[in-house]
Amino acid sequence: MASEPLSQKEIEDRLRELPGWCFEDDRILRTYRLGGHRAAAALVVHISVVQDELNHHSDLTLGYDTVRLSVNSHDAGGRVTEKDFALAERVAALAPAHGAH
Template identity: 70%
Template sequence: MAVEPLSQKEIEDRLAELPGWSVDEDRLTRSYRLGSHLAAAALVVHIAQVQEELNHHSDLTLGYDTVSLSVTTHSADGKLTALDFELARKVQDLAPAHGAS
């Protein structure tokens, strides 16, 4: 199933529902700070599980006590789609359980 890029208005509307997320050069991005490296690593594993379920994967970076995501849809010529925002929403919903801010 082909995914269509979102319009600028659709991107702005969806971004307004995701505090802390931003768009940088057609990529949806967010960084989280956690209480420890182990907590950050656990969040990465949980995000990886969600990405597998969606079959949609971000660039995911683990720092000492941070996790950063950057996502776009390659099959839509690197543009943002509803799938990117679905992944972001799922991450946004699970991050607090890991103590992420």
């Protein structure tokens, strides 16, 4: 069953609860800065575990000391759904333990 896309207002309301996240090109996005490459790589590994648990995967970009996530739902025609926010909330909760800001 396909996920239902959220309205622009629903997206804006949900983003107020996720500091640092934004909406752009039908995706929610966040870039985290970390203390170095190993810390950034460790965050990517931790995010990949969560994504597998949720069976919902973002585009992840690993930089030297940054991790960028970009997510929407393919089964909703590339629009943002509740699944995207569930993933974003889990990542927002685990990122500080990696020193991410």
